Amino acid sequence: MxxxxxxxxxxxxxxxxxxxxxxxxxxxxxxxxxxxxxxxxxxxxxxxxxxxxxxxxxxxxxxxxxxxxxxxxxxxxxxxxxxxxxxxxxxxxxxxxxxLPIRIGDYVDFYASIDHATNLGLLFRPDSEPLLPNWRYLPVGYHGRAGTVVVSGTDIRRPRGQRRTDSGAVDFGPSRRLDIEAELGFVIGVGSALGTSIATGEFADHVFGVALVDDWSARDIQAWEYQPLGPFLGKSFATSMAAWITPLSALESARIPLPDQHPEPLPYLRETENWGLDIAISVSWNGTLVSTPPYARMYWSPAQMLAHLTVNGAATRTGDLYASGTVSGPDPSERGSFIELSWGGSAPIALNGEQRTFLEDGDEVVITATAPGTGGSRIGLGEVRGRVLPAHER
The missing domain is CATH 2.30.30.230 (Fumarylacetoacetase, N-terminal domain)
Structure with missing residues (x-):
């Protein structure tokens, strides 16, 4: 022994x-x-x-x-x-x-950070309101590709696809604006039957735990394809998940109230418990710390995300994964994606003596996080690590 x-x-x-x-x-x-x-x-x-x-x-x-x-x-x-x-x-x-610790049947990615959504709104719609009219009414999300969720440490092949050039022409080739998204994922333990829904108060009866996620994103491919139906090839090529799932019971001391929500959510989205989480995330790029996104700033809780995911009667199954979307804060140093950190490529990031915007072949990104533990200690979530390989040539 x-x-x-x-x-x-x-x-x-x-x-x-x-x-x-x-x-x-x-x-x-x-x-x-x-x-x-x-x-x-x-x-x-x-x-x-x-x-x-x-x-x-x-x-x-x-x-x-x-x-x-x-x-x-x-x-x-x-x-x-x-x-x-x-x-x-x-x-x-x-x-x-x-x-990979679970067999993932379905994967959903949300867009739950008000700071991230505001930043992208300012980048993509500088002359309009940054948040679209529905954003404060519901947790916006999309269905991802479960078959390309990989465990931390798996190399990521640069994706290829259609891109629109600065001149307005359309060409095809490897993504030139490869990005990361620092996220928190939620693992469903007990599913729900088709035609039923899960209330916010039932969250902990269905979700077992959390794991860090990196939703790799090809911003140039995404920008050309996403209207009117949303992300497709720009997101589906790879999503990295931590090898270790932290049970919700280990995060009792990390639970906090959500920031104020205005307008008040519709009845099915109102919470009966606090499911904000005080989790501090760190993003390192080629060994250099470049961002510290605070999960405590997230506008929508995981209980609200699950309630919205199932309110139309969509079924869930053991091993399903849904993620928060990019975690960002109000400070420039708290942005959880490189499109935000570099402000769309217009403000390069100082990295090991170079000026960088998006990922190059050979780059490695490591996402880590800590949270208050139940015994007064500080626990560390399992890391998400990935290195970029060149695109396949045909």
């Missing part, structure tokens, strides 16, 4: 205990299993808790069992890590590969 000593300042201490799926690196024996992370080790939960739901390459079987089982399992896990853990269940993080 092993006791795991974790430094008090570790972002992966006993107040956190996120869930992921790990497998031994190539050449080692053993298959993928559901694990938790404690400091710099991972714990195989199929062995540590003797639970067959964890002997899988996905969290889905565990998630489908519901909120009472999630809480009971967390209590068992807390008791386990405070004592001794079977030696066979403990592995150094460095010797394991992290896999």
């Amino acid at each position: 092993a006791r795991i000593d974790v430094p008090e300042d570790s972002p992966f201490g006993p107040d956190h205990l996120p869930y992921g799926v790990c497998a031994p690196r190539a050449g080692e024996r053993g298959g993928a299993r559901v694990c938790t992370r404690l400091g710099d080790v991972v714990v195989d939960l199929s062995l540590a808790l003797d639970d067959p739901d964890f002997a899988n390459a996905s969290l889905d079987a565990f998630l489908a069992r519901g909120v009472r089982h999630w809480r009971d399992t967390r209590d068992r896990l807390r008791a386990l890590v405070d004592g001794a853990i079977p030696d066979a269940a403990v592995h150094p993080l460095a010797e394991m590969d992290s896999l």
Whole structure:
């Protein structure tokens, strides 16, 4: 039996205990299993808790069992890590590969930051109101492509598509304005039947936890295609998700009221609990910190997003993912995308002695985040990392 000593300042201490799926690196024996992370080790939960739901390459079987089982399992896990853990269940993080932790059936991306929406409105419609008339009435969103959600650390191939040139001509080729979007994703544990809806007060009965997301965006492809039906090829080529899902129960101390909403939301969007989240996000570009978006500024809560997603009777399923949209704040240093940081390319960013606007081949972006933990510590969400590869040539 092993006791795991974790430094008090570790972002992966006993107040956190996120869930992921790990497998031994190539050449080692053993298959993928559901694990938790404690400091710099991972714990195989199929062995540590003797639970067959964890002997899988996905969290889905565990998630489908519901909120009472999630809480009971967390209590068992807390008791386990405070004592001794079977030696066979403990592995150094460095010797394991992290896999996509859920089987994603559907993916929805929202547009819930008032600062991000205002910035893009000013960029794209400088002579009009930055927010469109519906923005304060409903959480605007679109359906993304679940099949191109990849786990953190996966290289991102530069997309190709149609682009409109400065002269007004239309050509085809690799995106010249490749961007990132720092977001927070929400993982559905218990779905809802077709024709039903989920109330804001039922949010925690359906959503298991959160994970950082980077919704890669080809701004030039997007700008030409998005009217009148919205994003398509400019967004569908890749979305990166953290390997570790932080359960909502680890974020109790991070819950805060939303900013004031005007006008008052319609009845189905009114909240009965506080589901604003005090999460501090950091964006690093080639090793340089370039932005610190504050999730606490988000206008729409994840409970409101889920209520709107299902109010028309749309079904949800275990493993579905929906994300907040770009997280940005009012200060220029808090913008969660490079189109905002560079103000549409007109204000280059100083990066390692260069003046940069959008991503070049070989660039790497790392998104991290921290939040208040339940025991007075500060927990760290699993990172999202991705490196840009050149476009495929045909």
